[in-house]
Amino acid sequence: MNIALALYQLESELERELIFRNISFEKHDRLYFFETNYCPLFAQVTWINCQTITISSINDGMKKLKALGRNWALFSIGHHRRAQLIQEGLPKINHDPITFLAQHPQHPMGGWTLLNEQTIICSTETTSRYPLGKIEFIENKEVPPSRAYLKLWEFFTVHCTPPEPGTTVIDMGSSPGGWSWVLSQMKLNVISVDKAPLEDRIASIPNITFLQESAFALNPHTMKPVRWFFSDIICYPERLLAFVTKWMHESSVEHFVCTIKFQGEADFTVIDQFLKIPNSKIVHMYHNKHELMWWCRK
Ligand SMILES: C[S@@+](CC[C@H](N)C(=O)[O-])C[C@H]1O[C@@H](n2cnc3c(N)ncnc32)[C@H](O)[C@@H]1O
Structure with a gap:
């Protein structure tokens, strides 16, 4: 199963794209779950080959995610407090803005969500090395005449x-x-x-x-x-x-x-x-x- 995170306010384009490709999906907030190995264009990030993990506690969730990989970015769709506590127990990930032509992050960035109290869905294989595909720059607010x-x-x-x-x-x-x-x-x-x-x-x-x-x-x-x-x-x-x-x-x-x-x-x-x-x-x-x-x- 792959999961695509729709771009904010472009959810309808992701839906249209999946329909155009004849891919049926299940939607949870901005996450679109589908059974094909497709990476949509209108996605902020796609989690490939997702796994489902059953957890018995917050600690168990941290332990199981850590066993799979180092870097994890959460997209929370429910049970937000519990999800946040699990995320806080994982190694810190870097959200700092980067410079133009900065080196690529060396390690892959996993993605995960808490589907219900006992179920994590996650992937260590994602389309971006940046947390949830967000790339923020240290901007130059003086010279460029537009944000383009x-x-x-x-x-x-x-x-x-x-x-x-x-x-x-x-x-x-x-x-x-x-x-x-x-x-x-x-x-x-x-x-x-x-x-x-x-x-x-x-x-x-x-x-x-x-x-x-x-x-x-x-x-x-x-x-x-x-x-x-x-x-x-x-x-x-x-x-x-x-x-x-x-x-x-x-x-x-x-x-x-x-x-x-x-x-x-x-x-x-x-x-x-x-x-x-x-x-x-x-x-x-x-x-x-x-x-x-x-x-x-x-
Ligand atoms: C999104 S803006 C470009 C922004 C620019 N890349 C920047 O970084 O500042 C689109 C531009 O396309 C130009 N444009 C539209 N039709 C054009 C044409 N036929 N020939 C040249 N430029 C055209 C508009 O004048 C407008 O400045």
Whole structure:
């Protein structure tokens, strides 16, 4: 059995995803239990191959969890006091905010819940090394003009090795400049494109070249060659798909990193079209809202 923790206020998307995949589930608070070995996109974390443990006391619960692994994050769905007391008897886990490009936690992070007084459901195998998939950064509240920069921080800290300094990259839909700022800090040569202007303090960064025009109108053939393509453009997923397909065929881009944004409900048919692109991955990162992160190495 797997258990997925739904993202706060995106429970309906997880339900729609499971229904779309023909997976029947049982719901306990924000935890969705199902018998397939599937890890949903719209989950904050998924606990894989969960075990059911019978416990006779709080101490027995601590002892049995400790015997299975070191790190445990609780998602409490009932019997909260008892669950909390068990958690307090387990080794402390680190909830401190991290820095950009901080080292990955070395040890796996288990997940558990107390189903009733005598029953723990737990997994030592989860989709995140951070407690319940929560990744908090020590934020920079001075320079970045929007909180969107946290998405790229999370992406490069958790999911992908950054480009070499000096690489030329393009940032589509870049205003007010959070992503361009992150990329410029990584010592990349950034071509930044938006119909709206960048914040002045971002536009004046020397390794950012700003083009104020529609990203969809750019001709890859007449552009300086770029190796990484970033897009945080607000547009329909179908339009983004056509846009990246064009750049895949007509440019020297090797890596694509894009947010797929949904205005209404998520469209799983178009999500599957993105997933069909070879070497593609999609996740819902902790800092994504009603959108998914798609990336691909050509
Ligand atoms: C979510 S914001 C981007 C935030 C940005 N990544 C940051 O870190 O500050 C989406 C942007 O897409 C831009 N956009 C929408 N349609 C566009 C188009 N056709 N060409 C270029 N940019 C577009 C909007 O102007 C808006 O600035």
